[in-house]
Every structure is written in structure tokens, then in C-alpha cells.
Amino acid sequence: MQLSELSERSGVSAASVKYYLREGLLPAGTPVSARKAEYDDDHLRRLRLIRAMLSVGGMSVSQARDVLAVAEDPAFGRHERLGIAQYLLPPQVTPPDPAPDAAAHAAWTALRAEILALLRDELGWQITEFAPALDTLTRALTTLRDLGYRADVAFLQRYGEALRPIAEAEYQVIEEIPQVEEAIEATIAYTVLYEPVVLALRRLAHEDVSARLHPGTPNPGTPD
Template sequence: MHLAELSRRTGVSVPSIKFYLREGLIPPGVPVSARKSEYDEEHVRRLRLVRAMLTVGGMSVGQARDVLAVADDPAFTRHERLGIAQYMLPPKVTVPEPDDEGRAAWDAVRGQICEELRALGWRFQDGAPALDVLTRSVLTLQELGYETPIEQFRRYAAAIRPIAEAEYATITQYEVLEEAIEATVAYTVLVEPILLALRRLAHEDVSSRLHYGDEGEVRRA
């Protein structure tokens, strides 16, 4: 297919495709003349992945290039290839420097989080960015004077594990690596707001039942 057809198939503008070509995010097409090239289904899959990483995932061009470099390197396992894509996704938090005043508290909380999760049988890398997000949130709660009971933390972990298993049951159905990475990005970025919204609606439901009883009036738009 020509460039215009590739644009139509993927919904990515021709100027954007040319930019991705210049940046090395998608491989060049097969030249058929001095000014035209042919593209195939591999380009469609790669372009969809690039669009997911840059627009849905919010990655920089450099981060997307790093993910693709790992994806194209047979030395990495499929688990590692999917993992690097997730590691590049937001949110990111600033970790205190080793000589910062709050580093000791940071290390203590992060260590406790790792200990609790591994006690549940979870397997993850010590450098996982999500650990930093957890650490920052727990530390901030403590600084504001709120308790973070371990039992509640364990309930959160127990509730989220089946959700992750169901999502990865879907992701593993994508045998083509580019499609699996795209699905990983989509499930990570797009499902998290759904989980947050459902949690807030559940809070509203619990509060309503607490204050008005199970038979209380529910206002509808």
C-alpha cells in the first residue's frame, strides 16, 4: 500500500507518518520509485503501536524508541518486552536523592511495601516505577496524619490481583508482539481511570447507604 493508504488504514496523518519515519519509530517502506514506497501490514501494526505509546501512553519520542528497541531485540523475553512498555508509562514520581533529609523515611516505607507484596507471593523488579508511586502516596498520607493500616493495604492488593489476571488473559491472546504491547499500554492507561471512577461511585453508594439506609431515596438525573 502507498503512504496515503497507510494513513487511511491507521487514522494517522501523512505528516505524522513521515515524522515517525524520520525518527526511526517505524521502518522505511520498500522503494518503488524515487519518491514513493510501499508499506505492508507490519507497518500498520507498528504505526498503531507508536500511536498508542505517544497519544494514549503519553510517552516521549525517546521513550517510545527505547520500547521499540527492546521489542525488536530477540535477547529480551516477551515478559521483558511488555514490561519495558509499562515501565515507560506515567505517572512518574521524583525519588529523594541518597543524601536528602527524607530519604531514610522513603526507603523504610518502600521496603515495607515490597515486603508486604512479596509476602503475598507477588513477583516484581525492585526498580518497578509503580513502587515509587506507592511509596510517595503512603508517605504523603502519613505526613498528613492519616493512618495506612497494613490490613487495608493487603485488601487492596487482594482485590486488584484478579483484575490484573483477567486483563493479562486478554493480552496473551495477542500473539503478535506489537499488538500485545499496544494492548498493555491501553489496559494500563485507559483502564486505570475506569477503576478510579468505579471506586468513587462505590464511595458514594456506601455513604448513601450509611446515611440513608438501603431503602433511602436515590436521586436520578
């Protein structure tokens, strides 16, 4: 197919396709003349992944280029390829960092180590100490504590036990995708697009629990 058809079938504008070609995100097509090239289904698949990384995942062009380099490197296994793509996704919520002094840094380091120990030892999770989500958890608990709210590390165990089956169900779907680029695309989609689903269901569950604790009270938003 020519570039115009590639654009039409992928839903990506011709200008964007040309930009991805210039930036090295999309491999060049097969030349058929001095000014024309042919593209195939591999280019369609790559465009879907690029769109997932940039539009859905919010990655920069340089981050997307890093993911693609790993995806094409046979030295990396499937677990590493999917993991690196997820590591480069921006966090959904980033509370403020603690004050950059020695005491705050020591408290941060101790709390992060405590969270990692709980996930590894109590839940048995196989995660690395470099996972960006560990920093997100540490920031969140630090902010809660600074504001005077309960933020016990042990409380995270309930969340972990509830979310693990969800992660297993998602990755069963991803594992059925043999093509690595498509699996990376699915990993990004499940990570980014399903996080709002989890958060929304949690808020609805809060409403249900509160309503059961206070029977007979009008629900919020109920017309007078």
C-alpha cells in the same frame, strides 16, 4: 500500499507518518521509485503501537524508541518486553517527593522496603524492586502520613487482593495475542485506559457505602 493509503487506513496523518519515519519509529517502506515506497500490514501494526505509546501512553519519542528497540530484540523475552513498555508509562498520580534530607530519605527507603516486603511476602507477587509503581505507592503513603491521615502499609493488602483478579483477567486477554507489538499495544491500552475505570468505580463504591451507612439522607446531586 502507498503512504497516502497507509495514512488513511491507520488514521494517522501523512505528516505524522513522515515524522515517525524520520525519527526511526516506523521502518522505511520498500522503494518503488526515487520518491515512492510501498508499505504493508506490518507498518499499519507499527503505527497502531506508536499511536498507543505517544497518544494513549503519553510517552516521549525517545521512550517510544526504547520500547520499540526492546520489542525487536530477540534477547528479551515476552515478559520483559511487556514490562519495559509498562515501566516507561508516566504515573497517573504523582504526589510531591519527600524533603531531600537524610531523615526523609531514610524514612522513604524504609517505607518503600516495607511495601515491597508486603507485596512479595504477604501477597506472593513476583515483582522487581525497580518497578516505578513502588515509587508511586511510597509517595502516596508518605503524603498521607505527612497530612496526618491513616496510611498503614498493611491496608495495601486489601487493595492488592481486590486488584489481582482484575490484572489476571486483563493479561489472559493479552496472552491470547501472539504478535509482540500488538501485545505491547494492548498492555498500554489496558494499563492507561482502564485505570480511570478502576478509579471511577472506586468513587461510585464510596458513594454506595456512604449511602448505606446513612440511610434516608438525600444523595449528592439529588434535585430539591
